Amino acid sequence: MSTAPSQVAGLSGLTSAEAARRLGSEGPNELPRSAGRSVPRIIVDVLREPMLSLLLVGGGVYFLLGERIEAVVLLLLATLSVAITVVQEARSERVLEALRDLSAPRALVIRDGESFRVAGREVVRDDLLVLEQGDRVAADALLLIASDLHADESLLTGESLHVRKQAAREEIPDRRPGGDGQPYVYSGSMITRGNGIARVVATGGASEMGRIGQSLADVGTASPRLRRETLAIIRACAAAGALVSLLVILLYGLMRGSWLDAMLAGIAIGMSVLPEEFSVVLAVFMAMGAWRIAQAGVLTRRAAAIETLGSATVLCTDKTGTLTENRMEVARLWAPGAGWAEPAGAVDQRFHPLLEASVMASAVSPVDPMEVALHAAGSGAVGKQANGRTLARGYALQPGQLSVSNVWDDEDDRIVAAKGAPETIASLCALGADEHGAMTEAVEEMAGRGMRVIGVAIADHPLGPLPDSQKEFDFRFLGLVGLADPLRATVPEAIAQCRRAGIKVVMITGDYPATARFIADQAGIRDGELLTGDEVAALDDVVLANRIRSATVFARIMPEQKLRLVQAFRRDGGVVAMTGDGVNDAPSLKAADIGIAMGRRGTDVAREASTLVLLDDDFGSIVKAIRLGRRIYDNVRKAMAFIFAVHVPIAGLALLPLLLGKPLLLGPIHIALLEMIIDPVCALVFEAEREERGVMRRPPRDPHEALFSRRMVGWSLAQGLLALSLLGGIWWMAMEQGLPENEVRGLVFFALVGSILALIVANLSSGPRSGGRISRSLLIVLAAVGGLSLLAYLSAAVRAVLNIGPLHFADVAAVAAVALLLTALLAGLKRVVPPIPRPDQSR
Template sequence: MSDCEVAVGSEEPAESPRQNGHHAMSSHEVVLLLETDPRRGLSTDEAARRLERYGPNLLPAAGGGGFLRRALRQFHNPLIYVLMAAAVITAFLHEYVDASVIFGVVLVNAVVGYVQESKAEAALDSLRSMVRTEARVVRAGQERMIASEELVPGDLIVLEAGDKVPADLRLVRLAELRVDESALTGESVPVTKDEAELPEVTAVSDRRNMVYSGTLVTAGSGAGIAVATGTETELGQIHRLVGAADNLATPLTSKLAWFSKVLTVAILVLAAMTFGVGVLRGQDATETFTAAIALAVGAIPEGLPAAVTVTLAIGVTRMARRRAVIRRLPAIETLGSTTVICSDKTGTLTENQMTVRVLWTPDGEFSVTGSGYRPDGEICGPSGAMADEATSESLRWTLLAGAGCNDARVREENGEWFITGDPTEGAMLVVAGKGGIDRDRLDNTLPRTATIPFSSERQYMATLHREPDSGREIVLAKGSVEQIVAMCRTEMSGDGTTRPLDAEAALRCAEALSSQGLRVLATAVRRDGESGDFNEDHLPGTLTLTGLQAMLDPPRSAAAPAVRACHDAGIGVKMITGDHVATATAIATHLAILGDDQQGRVLTGRDLQTLPAERFPETVDRATVFARVSPEQKLRLVETLQRRGHVVAVTGDGVNDAPALRQANIGIAMARSGTEVAKDAADMVLTDDDFATIEAAVEEGRGVFDNLIKFIVWTLPTNLGEGLVIFVAIVLGATLPLLPTQILWINMTTAVLLGLMLAFEPKESGIMRRPPRDPRRPLLTGALVARIALVAALLVAGAWLLFEWEQRRGAGVAEARTAALNLFVVVEMLYLFSCRSLVHSAWRIGFFTNRWVLGGVLLQAVAQLAITYLPAMNSIFDTAPIGGDVWLRIFAVGAAAAAVVALDKRLRRNLV
């Protein structure tokens, strides 16, 4: 007994289209399986029962947890724990203003995280809205309009041009039905539908007897049985994939999390050792505990979260000027670590506007310039000379047939050109305009009187026209090359005369053009005097072949240079598309994504299905073009590359791209052509839809990461030095060279006035000629850790040397501490210039290339004079005025420290 027979005898219809394979059944079997009527539909009572059983035709709302749960998640981060501990300790020391500032930083970070998490869930909400529409359904033999939420499996749904498909349907009847499925499958042109059953293994993009929820009817009409609603639709499957995709940590956040854990442990261990040593030495426990707290306060880099946020925000601003909008701050840094870009084809690498590239006539071949629907460009003959309708009669009639046998329209809106109708017909209208034929004038001089519409069975369209003055009737036809050639017995020469058809030449040319990834259509005419009625039976054998029109969705002009720049930067570029393999291969070859060696580098969705699991990762890593892939396969490709250690950026604009965009380390959507689902799932949106903008984003991302590392390398020696100064004092049983309030002053003022200026540092030369950062590489290399330790040691030694020197010269403790405090700041100022480049000297990069640094140093100098000489500041921070000779000793020690750091940088340049 067959599955179909079992289902008919069962109590309830089956639920999942993926389980039942409705495309592999005849329409009669589907009707029996779902216990419905192909003419009258379901009864009202049965529809109500099924609505109660299956639920509304909606995608479920995202379950992100309640407000409190989502808010508390924002505090679940080691760095936040350190900051909160710092705030508590600072409050314990009665520095309530500083404690409030630190708590404020924690709160702002939590709010930003909450908002960003809420935005991420918007992708699921957009998917839900795609299936909300009005549907024309037949119930109990009556056609009516109902809300799409009320549809159930077994409903008979009627479709007309302009309708959004409300559920997954198995077609039972149709008339010239064409559906735009680009948002779901990536197919660049509308799909012509038919009723014939298909093999079980047929991919979603090739199921001509099915239409899917969320797609758009562009032409014709039809009716189908709803085989899946809600979460059981193909759109529902994508909804599940988007919801299941991991919210991956960026390279920055993952490394900062590890860094925060290590820092937390180190601070606690050092503080505990300080307290233990003090107690063992017999020092007062309360004083020792206060010193241990002071050590912790000094070691915590309070300015790090603010520096990360400001640096990323500046990167976002720079990216906005380069036509990219960052929806999630860490995304800008992630781009700098990207090792592979998985790009969609249609609308990203290409214009998403079909364009005629080649015109062939029996007397010669013509090339066409220009791109997209903008009517700019020329038709050039074999010699390179410009051609138009007057150049050749066969060329003129080829253009006339393409423009007259055509239902599309081209329009301009705010300087942008769009088409209404089929993209291939739009391309034919545009090329006719380039040849001097205006559609409006053609409608007046050669009005249409009858039409034989295109169908998948006929594979051609024909129109009958009558000249108003002479009454002469003319037939124009266009369609597949094989069908049009079969209907012709003659071909037109350049002077307009006819001669016997050379079918082999036309078919040979069409095959050559198709091998280049071009979509080829043939045109033909029947002029007055050539007998025959205008109908399907009498038209074959009466036509004259005028020529061929070959078109494609052209690559963007800036895409090829951008791909080259990515390759130069060590970033792999892979094309993942739902389009045909020949088209994908042609575009990838043109853009140099594919090289001369194409063996094993082009895979189809079917290849991926049959690929053994043990060979899958290596094969995917090596391949560069993936054609006719499903959303599930695209998601699997991204996950596989990530498991192989890649940081993956994914571009896309359709619903089918949303799961991969969400899973990627960074998802990049298109603003103009992208669906709301894709934009909501992405981390970054390109306002110009141009792949070239990604290269600019990578450059900015690398600059942002560099600046963050520079800040960390600059700030950690101070924190480490402050902690070690306290530790040494406890070990030696000596007076503290710095007080907790003075340490807080150093940390808070220098982080804002000095460290944050590194966020404005311009990108270093050659940034796009170095390979991406290895994702496994730690945040700080061994050479940088050694430099941090060196500077910290210089700070500790210099502070103790100066503190002891001043006391031996008769200075009071307050004056000695003021000298040590100012030494810390002066060394930080000089070290700041060194940190502007981790490799090159300050002299090489130029002192005036970042004026923010100069401004920050000036403001910090004013602040240091204030804390040194203002009585009110002396009272608050226990400082005292110092003489000019003390300043000389401070700058002498600072200059010595700067010289040692410069020497270290020179010796370790190749290790950073």
């Protein structure tokens, strides 16, 4: 806006200094959000990890033993471990915070006597908002000036009718959304007509939308099941490790007499048993999973959604803007006596009055998708009737009067153009029985093709005072306009993918049954019956639970009925994903296992109630998220199986020499180095692992299936014991050959590294891989591990710190043989006993 409305209205607004003060004292104009973890908080949490404590104690014991180099190395490894973890988790927090920060709407405010735009979150109480057609209201405000101002408050009230606003008078009513003649506008509502200036009375959580959002935010959400299960396993392993460590310290101290060495042995055993990678893997996978899903156009607000995506059995979606493009276009015209026409190319002149009147009955600068489409279709038909005229008055939608009219004047005469529901327009025109019958037949024909149908009429009226109601004009019926909202091109294939994946797609819409069925057929939702809102209301919960099993389309559904449908699907044993955008959708989004809010047209309240936010409002993005959710869960399971398996040979090699009275093989420094391999492998290789072939051709995962199932634990133990047996064999053979202690330790240590790489390969895929290609992340890890191993092999200083001897050619051959043999044995074992049963994965 180029000129400051303050100059016209005589209003100067707040000063910039006062606005800044209020923003600081009252907070930004946004719904409260849970605070992320700061870097100091992350450091404190990392310092509490048991593994770090063991490393620090181990370093202290080495100092007491006089092994200062080993002590410094161990402390450096501890510092490096802290730094890596802090950097990873801090990046995760930044990624998640950036993903949560959806772009806020901007507002035109008057401050210091000038108008300028600010971010919606910077609007404060007593700011003056300049409102024009098409604006989204940034905060609850009291109208000081209003010129033919109408607002769409459906996001708050669920009512589709636009409401008329008026400037505040001496007696100001209580704030209450809905109803005509109010002086209030509300945060999240849309100005559909006119303009005005309003003073902000409530922002953020104090607004009408904010109150609902806060009440929903207060509802507690359960901790993600994966996190609960992982923490339980870690606690159990920590308790077992602590008990074994104490026993080792006692036995070593009593049997060998060196209590400091006993402490080192106990610490090594504790470190080898404790699977502290579990929590790191889960945190990294959830953060990176949220980022990957965001690349598909879906914002993840809660980690639990990533877990649940692979279990979804029912996907409830609305129509407009999700299955369709939310972009109306005029598809068909019908006029009495002229028949049918399609507005592609030149339109017969007989339909020009119909198109011209539809444009004249719309806003001059349209925002509503339907009116934009009417302007586009009628641009070539607007002729002398509209040219040179001025808009004298508009009549808005009223309860029971589903039509709008615009009055256009010039110096000589007056024309009134009306559009609205066909039945309402027919009533205004007082159509006879035959005319009404012909119109009804045309309406049914268009609705059967999925079109939204409006009637159009025109009237001549003398200059002078205007009546209070549209009904007092003498309208002539011009015809019908059919508008289509095109189906998104990606929808049919996305729904086909859902069907192949065992997910039932259900369309829930407020449209007429004929329109809903047409769009559903186009989208590929052809099976199943259609239920209307009236039919749903007439069914009790038991009967409804039976009917929904065969129903796939629900038409003329009210927002409150969505909640009942979600509850019915869940009672029937389904894992339900539900889309929604309005405040009235919030209860059903909260009740669903996966609530999916619309990012473009949705409210903040709907977002707060949801677990996912669809950034592009595209149904295809939901299917992509489900696909990624299945991939992420598969990869978490592979990483956990690897961690379980790899700790078996590490713990066995730390404990076996002690039980047999032999020199210790692994100390804290060796296990710390191995952890430097294991952590990046879990975070880098397994997280980046490609999806299983046929991931969307298998049924949804049982939501009650344990991650650490007996089969998974058994497979991990089998892998670990097989690796331990090979490593134990090579250790025993080296001892029998009389090799020096440090050479035996070097041989077993490098063989253990090779075995870890074999376990990585074994766990990377539980089924065939597409093309069998090695991922880039695996190549990076193999190169890094190979380089570090070569450094340790060639550097006498590194060997001295690790207390390992040089490897001879026969030793290198033995290390390679162990790694290759273990890889072959695990591959054969997988063919005989698949680690995780899969349905047919063929494409």
